[in-house]
Amino acid sequence: MSAQPALSQLDAEAQKIVSKYDKKHAAVLPLLHLAQEKIGHVTPEAEQWVSQWTQVPVAHVREVVTFYSMYHQKPVGRHPIRFCTTTSCVLMGGEKALDHLKKKLGIQNGETTPDGKFSLEEAECLCACEIGPMMQVDGKYHGPLNEKKIDEILDKLK
Ligand code: FES
16 A cells, blocks of 8 residues: 655645635635545544644534545545445345445445455435445445446456
């Protein structure tokens, strides 16, 4: 795995982002995105860094990080998977598909494969019920899922 950049290496990009907004606090979300994209997850140091750039108290930055499921608070795999476990997807066969995915990856909700390739997070409705059961891999939506389709998606990423 490549070394993580120090947050200070992101200062120039942070400056550009902050300068786009009239109020510095509006840059909290994009700066958290930047830190997560470069580091892989949002560390306590990243929260501190965002706080310094935006003048938003670090406790509030922390609230944002814990509120939005898109921010990872611990390292995740190179291909983060979010699997919808809300009713509409469950009714369409989501549980069976999720069981298959877990078996295939050998991990449970909240875990990362030993090779660091995939991590799995069970998620609330991802607003793509029409393709349920569905999951999001690297930000891209896939569905309707069945065992064969899951195998194909994972094989392409191996
Ligand atoms: S219930 Fe699964 S995307 Fe909405």
